[in-house]
Amino acid sequence: MTTKIWHPFTQHGLGQPIPEVVRAEGALLHTEDGRAIIDAISSWWVQTHGHCHPKIVAAIQEQSAKLDQIIFAGWTHEPAQQLAKGLSNFLPETLDHIFFSDSGSTAVEVALKMALGFWHNQGQQRHRILVMDHSYHGDTIGAMSIGARGVFNDAYAPLLFDVGSIPFPESGAEQATLDALVAFCTDQDNPPAALIVEPLILGAGGMKVYSPKILAEMHRICQQHDVLFIADEVMTGWGRTGTVFACEQAGVTPDIMCMAKGLTGGVIPLAVTAATAPIYDAHFSEDRAKMFFHSSSFTANPIACAAANANLEIWRDEPVQQQIDHIAERHLEFAQQLDGHQNISAIRQCGTILAFEIDDASGNYMSALGPALLGFFADRNVLLRPLGNSVYIMPPYCITDEQLSTVYRVIEEAIDHFA
Template sequence: MTTKIWHPFTQHGLGEPIPQIAKAEGALLYTEAGREIIDAISSWWVQTHGHCNPKIVAAIQEQSARLDQIIFAGWTHEPAQQLAEGLSEFLPSGLDHIFFSDSGSTAVEVALKMALGFWHNEGHSRNRILVMDHSYHGDTIGAMSIGARGVFNNAYAPLLFDVGSIPFPEQGSEQATLDALTVFCADPDDPPAALIVEPLILGAGGMKVYSPDILAEMHRICAQHDVLFIADEVMTGWGRTGTVFASEQAGITPDIMCMAKGLTGGVIPLAVTAASAPIYDAHFSQDRAKTFFHSSSFTANPIACAAANANLQIWRDEPVQQRIDHIIQCHSDFADQLRQQHNISAVRQCGTILAFEIDDAGGNYMSALGPELLRFFTDHDVLLRPLGNVVYIMPPYCITDDQLFSVYKIIQEAIDHFA
């Protein structure tokens, strides 16, 4: 019997074709047959500088010939030390303690454990985590527990822990979100341990956007009531929202910040959970029982750290922000065109992310329109993966104007086709 690949988020029973990619460069993917496909979602939000960036590739090649892997529990190496020091140039001031892991989900798990460990080691019984409706933080147990409940995790409900949920701050009803957060935070009988949010834009929850002012106010309420604030910047980090980190736009420093995806330029898995001094200090002790008990076999893998260091150097040396700003302007112009169309609604933009909804009775992730759109885009040599009837663009920053305008053109053809 031949073994078969089981692909993520793929219903193999539908028999949908799965293209095989042979190579990639910049914003382009190539099949074995030579088809050229524009990667308009950065291969699931990870690529920032483009596929096979020569500087990152060179760093990986050089490091793999010197030191490929070493236990990180009680040992260290230069690429990790260089990366920890380099991150201080980019992180909000005060996030001085760097904990490495290997994916966005695990970065979130680490953040939750840090928050609960903080209160436990401080001698307080504070266990409740607060979340925002429609959130998505990953597919491990803790990350699923703090994400929106529904089709993604119904089958695993017995594994998940309870959380407190505040409504998403829809435009015009933001005060309801802030009021709900205040009620949770001010509860003297069950004070929360932490609030975790995706800053400015929710990813898999539908690319829902809210303002920096609301993010800042949520942070203020948490600080007022000594509730830890966790920013999940796994998707929003490294320029996606227009600044290196979305938290910058609200002028806040979270107590804990999660990052992955673009940390290595999207080339190789690596994640960081950055913590403030009080979080670290609560675990710093002569008492071994207060140790932060978390690790994975490939924590701070030297090759991955070398890729991340090359990514930081690209941000230092190249006009990355100009590339981002140009995409933002192009998206803005296209958004104006979308708003003029009768079958399009909820056009929204957050930095280099542009999203809109094609009017559809289903109107959610399980909408039948989603697979049809996916097939249409694939047939027209564009990698776009709609969230139900929500179409979004999140390109790598190296995308050319010709490539980006081709994406817009195919999207317009899809709108006309499904109108």
């Protein structure tokens, strides 16, 4: 018997081809059958500077020959210490404590446990987490609990805890979101522990965009009512929305921030949950029962930390922001072209992310249009993975003008074919 691979978010019963990638460089994936595929979604939103960036590769090679892994409970190492110091140049001053984990989902789980522990260690019974409709925060149990309920997690509903949900701030209906948040925050019988949001743009929920002004107002309401504010910057962080972190555009400093994906340039798993001093201090005690009870075997893996340090070096020494700004300008131009097409709608842009809908009767993640589009793009050597009938582009920052033009052209071909 041959052991078979079970791929994530893949319905093997459909018999769709699964290409084998043998190497990658920049924005290109090279397959075993000799094709060069333009990676227009940064390999699921992780690649920032492109595949196999020489500085990150060299850092991994050097570190793996020096110290590969060490327990991080009660021990430390130089790459982690260097990373903590380096992150202080990118994070707001008040986010001065960082906790390492290994993925976006675990960074979110850590944030939830920090928030609940903060209140528990002060003798306050606050358990309710507030979330935004259509959100996605990961696939572990806690992360699923605070995400949108539906096809993603129907089978696991008995395991999920209850949350308080506020509506997504649709354009023209933002006040309903703010009113719902105020209502939850002023509930004296069940005061919330925290609100968690994806700042400015919801990823897997359909690339839904809202304004920095609303983000800032939600943060203000939470501050006013002593509710912790958690920013899930796992996808939005490291330049995706046009700034290093999306919260910058709203002038918001959260109590807790989650980051992963682009933290290592998208090369190797590593996550950080950054917290303010009050969050840390609530767990600081001579009482061992108040310690923060969380870890994973590979917490602060030295090789991953070395990759992250190389990522920070790239941000310091290379024209990353100029690359981001250029992609945003190209997207804006293409968005204006798309505006002339019939049967597409909701064209929106946030930094290096451009999205729109191809009008479809189902209009959701399970739309049959999604797999059809996926195959159409793959046949034309472009990696785009629509969210149902929602098409989006989120390229690595190194993508060339020629490659980006090819992506745009193939998208227009798809619109002509399917719309």
